Amino acid sequence: MRPLFARYPSLTDVLPCAEFADLPTPVAALGNDGRGWIKRDDLTHPVYGGNKIRKLEFIIGEWRQQQVREVITFGATGTNAGLATALACQQEGIPCRVLLFDQPVSATVRANLQAMQQLGARLDYCGSLFQTALRYYLHPLRLQRGRYFLFAGCANPAATFAYVNAAFELKAQIDDGVLPEPVEIVVPVGSSSTLAGLTLGCRLAGLKTAVIGVRVAPSHLGLIPACTPATVFSQIRTAHAFLNRHIHGGLSFPAPRPILLDDYYGPGYGESTPEALSAIGLFAEQHGIKLEQTYSGKAAACFIDRMRNSAGPVLFWNTFNSRPAGNLPTAAVRYPLSPPLARLLDA
Template sequence: MTGPLAVPRVRLATLPTPLHPAPRLSEAAGVEIWLKRDDLTGLGLGGNKVRGLEYLLGDALARGCDHLVTGGGPGSNWAMLAALAARLHGLRATLVCYGDEVPAVGNMALARTAGAGVRFTGDADRASVDRVVEEVADALRTAGAHPFALGRGGATPVGALGYATAAVELAGQLAAAELGPASFWLATGSCGTQGGLHAGVAWQRLGRVVGVTVSRPAAECVERVSALARGVADLLGVPDTAGPPTVVDGHLGPGYGRRSEEGDAAAALVACTEGVFLDPVFAAKAMAGLLAAARRGEVVGPVVFLVSGGAPTLFTTL
């Protein structure tokens, strides 16, 4: 199966995911909020990374690759889902995690259940993953394998196509709900999801995208999102009309991969009002950013909030 401009694609997700109103949350926030339930994408325990993996794995298979190599933190949703998608289509998978070896719990346990090999860098620097991914891929090539190496989060223009095409899905859902232009709020980490959605929302003329950074400085996110959006527009064969991206800072809390008090409070509000759980590392912090902006009177509805999944981290993140 192919996507835009015949970019190879495999079906991994159950689509479309629901878009539904959140009336009690909206009342509490003082602004109309709708939830885009990409925690329900279907592969494994779901999550936003499944959309990009449809294109990335399609690319790997088209190239004749037999081994996926990628990585992240020991609790990475991306790494687990990438390994699961690879195994589903007959590729071996090796995951590279920064730091020293940790017990196999949460996403790490699920990745090992899927048959992924795991290597730890011994270096607490997250960037060490990218170096060792290349080392592993080089060793596999020397051994006669055909690896497909991906950086953290799969944040490439091909991977970002997943959320450019999600914008087409959203356009139909917004029209069906008789909603006009909206703002789209999400957590921004490796920037692939925001890059794709930023390009797709501009392409479909749906409104504006607001990312809440949960990983890196906002200025760096702006550069990465802009570059990814340009790459996506090129792949789609459409003009790059997205303009500068919006990235909100100030909601990282104690650090990447750590819970924050305001994130936990935001997640508790969503659970109590709408019966939806937000992961503590990404979506909870993004919701905290949205609620803070709403309290300051800076948000006009309707707002579409991306529930990005990450269920395993609910039980393992401190």
């Protein structure tokens, strides 16, 4: 049983969970002085890890409950969420369609694009982020029953509870003496449900730890807020209200406010920074842990700064997959890539 349900048994009837992930993920010290720690969510699944796999536990639960016949999501050309969703759909026997927008090309982007095709996802190239979001919201399949539209980053109300559960998992590891209670947790923030869940979950679990979100995605899409303290707080508030309705006696505290830093974003989505590249190199050389420039590298740069200036232990929550791509299954049917995506692989 996941620790969230052990703490609140009444939620088992209202929060379907597929137990898709390999949990709990391990925690390890970074160095010998006890100041730096890492939560290995890169190992959430034996085939493909990362934070999206945690979220998909609760999302797959909804698919089964709603008898979903196709999943439609969107993301950048190298989307980790799209890859994780394609894996989940492949294992559930559900067709997967991913709408894709441009991002700077890297080895990770190419590998993820190939992996999504290998898993049998249908990949629709849409161009810009704005065009992709518009196509997602106005998609004609929304009028058909059995279609499940999953927001970018596997972010929806169900996904928030995956990281509420993760906070209880961490609390159990602290209680078991695996690590001291961190002063801070540092985590990258794109679609916001990881930060929302950890912020609310730490408060529920009785941890005094501050959760520090590092923004790695655009704050706005035009005039529309996309990754801001307000958008994160909206997710927290939604989950808080749900718990108030379904936990006996409700909650004794108001919805907590998130902490979201803009300092490490750099020139744009998917574009690296000198600090991120330095952090990626340090993690690889000193700890044998692979990070990337879009999400985890920027959060790692923040973690290094916070650890150097903190009076107590700081935990880096690694959300990036570390499993080799060769472990992924191959679908019986693979859709051909459109010319723009094929050129990306050949570049």
